[in-house]
Amino acid sequence: FSSIIGFISVDLTLRGSFFSYSTAAMFLGTWAILWVAHAALANPLLLDDDLLLEQPRLLRQVAPGRDFLFLNNQVTPIWRASATLTGDNAEGGPGGSVIFRQFTDFDPVVVNLNVTGLTPGKHGVHIHQYGDLTESCKSTGPHFRRSLIGNIEAKEDGTASVEFASPYLSLCGPNGIIGRSLVVHEKPIEYNRFPDIAAAPSDIEEDNPSPPQTEEQKVGGIVACGVITITKSKE
Known part of the structure; x- marks a missing residue:
């Protein structure tokens, strides 16, 4: 019986640690996303058309010859x-x-x-x-x-x-x-x-x-x- 109690205690401890790590990871992930969004809004990055050869073909068809603005995590044509x-x-x-x-x-x-x-x-x-x-x-x-x-x-x-x-x-x-x-x-x-x-x-x-x-x-x-x-x- 004592061995069962010990197993349950260890299991709960591990679960608590797992949930603690998960919560911390979620917090850090959310903070990182907010930081990147703030940086993008505060300092919009102008991308020259020649640097966008790897962008989806659809974007380049919709806005050929455009310069682009990286804003709100989206590439927007100017x-x-x-x-x-x-x-x-x-x-x-x-x-x-x-x-x-x-x-x-x-x-x-x-x-x-x-x-x-x-x-x-x-x-x-x-x-x-x-x-x-x-x-x-x-x-x-x-x-x-x-x-x-x-x-x-x-x-x-x-x-x-x-x-x-x-x-x-x-x-x-x-x-x-x-x-x-x-x-x-x-x-x-x-x-x-x-x-x-x-x-x-x-x-x-x-x-x-x-x-x-x-x-x-x-x-x-x-x-x-x-x-x-x-x-x-x-x-």
Whole structure:
């Protein structure tokens, strides 16, 4: 009987040690995971496209030519889009370029817009529905109202250069602007509540950030336009 009691005592002791070791291992594992996640969030690691040859082929098919951001233990493509702006007539006129960048779906889109050949003063900038230039800027369609840019102001020499981050733009998804067009109008957009670029109204609606007015009738004709396409993310 005493031998049985001794066996049970040894068994319980071993089991207790096992559970203690298991608990400690789980604690250390959880701590290690949290430490790695914190390090990734605090110091996101930018990975060059050339270093990702071993990544799954599907990722490279979905986002070819991208740089990548290692965030939240996931490799995320850094999206970059651009458009080359040309005048709406055969004699030339205004021109320029625009670059869009977005790190994740939840980040604002960073816009860098440069235009030359404008008349001095403010000009409205819209995203239009279609990326179609078969009839020059006339075939870009109506204003894509699920996006918002605003006005730019040209100097006396006809140049305008702005850089800003907009929460009212998205490169991808149902409201994505890739494949659509950016247009510059003759006149400024008459926003009573937010007159200039990157300024937000106080009572903005999530699904329609533009105020309910016929802007296309007020901003005049299109002086320059370009199709927004995905471009190589390296400078």
